[in-house]
Amino acid sequence: MGRPPRFSAEAILDAALDVLPDGGLDALTIGRIAGRLGAPTGSIYHRFPSKSVLIAHLWLRTVLRFQEGFLDALDHPDVDEAVGRVVRHMLTWSRECPGEGRLVAEHWNRQGDEDWPEELAVRMSTVDGRVAAALADHCERRYGAATPDRLYAARFALMHLPYAAVHVHLLEGTPQPPVLEHITTEASLHALAAAG
Amino acid sequence: MGRPPRFSAEAILDAALDVLPDGGLDALTIGRIAGRLGAPTGSIYHRFPSKSVLIAHLWLRTVLRFQEGFLDALDHPDVDEAVGRVVRHMLTWSRECPGEGRLVAEHWNRQGDEDWPEELAVRMSTVDGRVAAALADHCERRYGAATPDRLYAARFALMHLPYAAVHVHLLEGTPQPPVLEHITTEASLHALAAAG
DNA sequence: CCCGTTCTAGAATAGCGGTTCGCCAAGGTC
DNA sequence: GACCTTGGCGAACCGCTATTCTAGAACGGG
Incomplete structure (x- = not known):
């Protein structure tokens, strides 16, 4: 029942992603998202209560x-x-999804900056769970047991470090050189070894 | 000759740094800088033609x-x-200069986004020179000769990677754990080794 | 075919923040 | 002391963008 939607929430998010690569978060305005979609700004607010949400x-x-x-x-x-x-x-993802990459690069994780609707807040707070578990599991398998230092090293070696490898290319739009994969892998492996 | 200045350019920059740690670049407004300094907004424009400058x-x-x-x-x-x-x-710098760190984290390097006054543009374009030379020199000493891949590795291992180590702590305000230095050093050394 | 509901549509509103402007103050020089 | 120069001061201006509001359109059900 009701008029059929022309602009789904997903379509709006996709449009936002399209806008993101040129100009970054600063240039991501409701107007531009709507423009990319051929929609009026008001329609955006039928799906999302605010820009931050x-x-x-x-x-x-x-x-x-x-x-x-x-x-x-x-x-x-x-x-x-x-x-x-x-x-x-990480390397292929950032190559194929420049919009997403740019978002992560600039937005990082600003949980807690704002107060979101209940449902969103819950999903936000649980998002890291699977990864934390996987990292702990990796520590178990690699070292035999997980300690705080090893968990920290795992997070650094498997997330922050590979991310650093693509960060500059995401922000500057330059292509990744072929060596990057080898360099990064070696660095990550030895970061993990350093916590043994 | 003329009335003595109450707010020097340096003092304004310092005030901007004070504002930076809480709120980041988005919260860095002319009004807030002036407020921190106890100055009216107009005075800022006696020193700098625009916020971007x-x-x-x-x-x-x-x-x-x-x-x-x-x-x-x-x-x-x-x-x-x-x-x-x-x-x-890198680690001590980011610990001691959270404002500067935050600036680098969020602003990265946006040369060329705007058109600056001549003098600034020149200084901007030459800023990387010394570092590039030092990295090339390091490659000479480490490998015997510098190649594009080795130069890339050096920049990654000596700048991007150590920066990644502090990035998350800069953005989240969390303290660096003691292991960080060892992990990072090992990772950097082996990133360099990987380009041998 | 009327009604409730879900949406589109896009003009109007509100407020923030960069920038400008006019005026006055405080030194120096003649 | 008149005057020139450099600055402080803060109100006013202006554009941009998030957000709201009012009207009306498209659909299903009774």
Whole structure:
């Protein structure tokens, strides 16, 4: 019942992603999102109560999608091979999803800056759970047991470090050189070794 | 001749740095800078023609200051020891200068986004020169000769990677754990080794 | 075919923040 | 002391963008 929607929430998020690569978060305005979609600004507010909630949803969707491939890569039985796969996933992801990459680069994770509707807040607070579990599991398999230092090293080696490898290319729009994968993998492996 | 200034350019930049840690670049407004200084907004414009030029100056000062310690650390005769020192410099710098760190984290390097007054544009375009030379020199000493891949690796291992180590702490305001230095140093060393 | 509901549509509103302007103050010089 | 120069001061201006509001359109059900 009711008039059929012309602009779904997903379509709006997609339009936001399209806008993101040129100009970044500063240039991401409701007007531009609507423009990209051929919609009036008012329609955006039928789906999202505010811009910050819109961005939060976009961030959530982005992170969850990224985590699919990440968790999959990390799941490989050989722990060292898993590292290589995680690195490769990060590199290809940032190549194929510049909009998402740009979002993560600039927005990072601003949980708690605002007060979101209940449902969103819950999803936000649970988003890191799967990854934390996977990292703990990786520590178990690699070291035999997880300690705070090892967990920290795992997070650094498997997330922050590979992310650093693509960060500059995301922000500057330059292509990744072929060596990048090898350099990054080696660095990550030895970051993990350093916490042994 | 003329009325003596109450607010020097340096003082304005310092005030901007004070504002930066809480709220980041989005919260860095002319009004807030002036407020922190106890000055009216108009006075800011006696020193800087626009906000973007102000930020450019602040960025420039920040980078040049950082480079002092960086170049000094990199200058050590033992190439591996130099890496350790570079990493340590990055870690202590970000601990002691959260405002500067936050600026770099959020502003990165947006050269070319705007058109600056001649003098600023020149300084901007030459800022990377010393570092590029130092990295090339490091490659010479480490590998015997510099190649594009090795230069890329050096920049990654000595700048992007150590920066990644502090990035999350800068944005989230969390303290660096003691392991961080060791992990980062090992990762950097092996990133360099991977380009051998 | 009337009604409630879900949406589109886009003009109007509100407020923030950069920038400008006019005026006055405080030194120096003649 | 008149005057020139450099600055402080803060109100006013202006554009931009999030957000709201009012009207009306498209659909399903009774």
